[in-house]
Amino acid sequence: MTHVVTENCIKCKYTDCVDVCPVDCFKEGPNFLFIDPDECIDCAVCVPECPAEAIFAEEDVPADQQEFIQINIEMNESGKFKNITKRKPAMADADEWNGKADKLQYLER
Template sequence: MTYVVTENCIRCKYMDCIEVCPVDCFYVGENMLVINPDECIDCGVCEPECPAEAIFPDSDDRAGAWAEKNTEFSRIWPNITRKGTPPADADEWKDKPDKAALFSPEPGQSAG
């Protein structure tokens, strides 16, 4: 099992999860984060830290198609080990549903 970042992260990207990850398995895109499933140790400490409730175990139905995106983009986006500044409008996007169409494949900037 591994953990998966889902579409709830899009345009929120709070990054609280990064601070607690003991193995630095998060990767940063332009408007969301992903977890590398080969690096994740399944500890689960990231899940309760996410204000957008965007992280689920891969066994959860809500992880679905996002598991593949996490795998794919964690191979090409930069690793991030320190929390950066979330988008100024993150709170406005936090509880909006159906954000998948807003996903950007572009890499983000690593804060660490």
């Protein structure tokens, strides 16, 4: 089992979660963070740290966000993205995008 980053991370990319991850399982895409499911130890310390409330245990991913389980896997398997191990500033307009619906169309892979 793993944790999954969902749609609300798109165009926000807050990195508060990265600072608390004991196994450095987060990877950074252009406008989205995702979790390496092979590295995640399911500790859940990242969940309360996410200002966008975009991280869920796999079994708790909302029904309308289920496709993000596969998106996290595919982005990890692409091999294009590196681990992020330190907090960075969020995207410039993250606060404007936080909570907006239907952001999947903006996901850069």
